[in-house]
């Protein structure tokens with residue numbers, strides 16, 4: 001490696017000074033340079049898309065310098081690091097967020113205007129990198145932003161999928177999935193690192209020497225390479241820039257010369273292509289578990305490369321393995337990367353040859369596990385046979401640690417056979433499966449839920465037997481969202497109003513609790529008027545977006561009622577659309593006078609259904625059928641408009657969330673682990689109609705229940721209702737619900753899809769796991785409260801303003817501070833900004 005003297009350093013530094021220039025001319029020069037020399041175009045003629053590319057490269061140059069300086073600094077200090085392992089990072093577009101975080105948005109805007117481009121239009125050229133399904137992936141992205149902003153030496157690790165979450169089209173009311181080949185036009189944000197590559201083995205055989213867990217030798221099988229692609233993650237108002245490292249699979253280096261010589265050239269090439277499949281596609285399932293072999297390969301592939309990378313970095317400065325947990329904290333975003341813990345154990349035992357007890361201490365001192373769901377059908381359980389054939393040593397080690405663990409449980413809970421059965425990492429007798437949650441819990445020093453209620457449920461039921469064994473392991477880390485993307489970037493009008501009002505520049509952007517000050521203005525006419533104007537502007541922007549993308553004209557003077565999230569039975573989009581049917585039937589029965597009293601609503605329902613999830617797809621069809629009928633019914637004079645919001649994703653969430661008046665978070669109590677869009681909507685001045693589920697409970701605590709439209713059964717009532725018989729529930733079917741069903745059966749909303757009909761029939765027969773009938777009456781009542789409140793605009797706006805003011809808790813900065821203090825035991829490390837150095 002090149003070691004440079006201080007003098008050479010100065011010289012090298014000054015060579016790159018041009019990139020540091022923050023004046024318009026320097027910005028323009030770097031953009032035009034990239035047009036000519038990176039893109040190979042002429043600077044005299046390039047389109048918006050090329051301007052987007054060149055601008056991104058120009059911003060990336062700055063980020064790379066910051067990234068390298070940060071990394072060098074942390075290495076020189078042998079800093080403790082946090083590694084966030086996730087199979088999903090739902091980043092959303094990067095250009096605006098990067099510019100805002102390095103405080104150059106205005107400068108780039110002016111520089112571009114000068115050479116004939118509009119920054120806002122250039123933003124629209126960026127593809128939305130969508131390497132995640134929903135909340136879990138987006139949470140990982142918010143955490144990256146907060147960790148960088150809070151000066152935490154951290155890295156994200158994941159997979160660079162060729163295909164992100166599918167694009168949703170609607171044909172004849174049905175969801176149709178289109179592949180999302182997001183890399184088609186290149187990705188200016190990533191840095192390919194062909195030199196950072198690690199081998200990953202699958203299959204083969206393993207032999208063991210010694211007693212106990214022994215020392216394993218794993219040989220043969222198939223070896224693929226993991227290649228690193230880095231994306232810089234700049235913090236807001238800090239020089240610190242972290243790294244997101246995503247792995248891509250490539251063929252192993254060994255080429256089958258024998259086959260080649262036998263004249264099977266094409267076959268040997270095809271085998272190499274198989275390696276590339278591993279990172280081809282993101283699995284589009286967010287709530288049911290599927291034991292696909294390729295998914296397991298993805299998980300191990302990325303964990304294996306990541307562990308090698310982390311160990312390599314550790315070895316730069318360290319030789320004492322006992323320091324490993326003190327210097328490295330690895331957080332598992334659900335169980336998807338849990339195999340990393342077994343991989344670390346394997347490397348420590350078989351490669352580093354540490355004694356078992358020491359290796360085990362290192363593993364359990366390093367990992368933390370975050371759970372994101374209580375739905376039993378979502379918990380990962382890999383077939384023992386599959387694990388054995390793909391990862392023989394890992395399966396062997398899981399059996400080994402399980403045996404030791406169960407012996408300890410036996411000692412502590414003698415005669416409790418039921419408990420042994422439940423906490424075992426292995427389930428079943430013939431068709432054996434590995435319960436990954438159990439593996440993750442035993443291998444981690446902390447296990448957390450993502451909202452207070454969710455953590456309570458983990459402790460009291462899902463992981464009760466573990467909680468009794470390890471009471472100190474379990475804690476709560478209520479989710480949060482980054483106020484940079486979800487307020488400052490997506491709602492500049494509101495951000496400006498906040499800054500102007502609390503008279504504190506943009507300090508609140510890194511200290512959301514400061515926003516509380518605006519509560520004092522909730523009754524002040526001048527402020528309220530400005531707030532109203534901000535909302536109207538956001539609604540205009542959404543109106544324009546809907547007109548452009550879906551060809552639907554919507555009125556501005558209506559309540560914008562929004563339900564956007566993945567489509568799932570537990571999230572109860574069905575209950576919303578059944579309510580809309582009820583509302584429509586009600587309006588049909590009204591006279592002119594009564595209709596004048598109706599609050600006009602535009603109802604937006606959006607979200608993707610997993611491609612194999614029949615019922616969810618049935619709901620989309622029903623929503624579109626209802627929309628079709630209502631929107632074309634001239635007699636109701638636009639009192640209701642229903643829009644199925646197509647292809648809901650991060651970039652259009654940034655348009656719809658600021659424009660919402662009413663925001664629906666209506667899951668059956670006890671099913672939504674947290675929810676995070678509820679936080680985003682609150683920060684943007686929408687009022688929540690919702691159940692006491694997930695983080696809604698804490699939002700109510702912060703902003704006051706009286707500032708939300710809370711309804712529905714709580715967790716205990718849900719339990720009691722579910723314990724009743726079908727007969728009991730059938731006898732109590734809500735009358736308005738029955739009428740809505742009738743209207744559907746009668747064909748008011750077009751020809752009926754058999755699946756959806758079957759679904760409704762089952763509810764009528766008393767099979768109502770998600771409690772639609774139980775909650776319908778109170779839902780209707782809450783909707784009526786929302787209408788009454790909306791008619792009193794002063795009250796409505798006051799509630800919305802208090803919501804914004806008291807939403808400070810839900811910044812992911814607070815969440816990350818809690819992880820740092822309670823799980824990772826790490827403190828911020830502020831890196832010096834070289835620009836501050838006296839020249």
Ligand code: BZD
Pocket residue numbers: 133134135136137139285286287288372373378450479672673674675676694
């Ligand atoms: O995680 C979600 C929960 O449903 C939300 O309640 C919670 O707010 C967020 C963040 O904690 N879970 C997911 O989004 N889960 C997935 O996307 C997923 C993906 C692959 C496999 C299983 C689940």
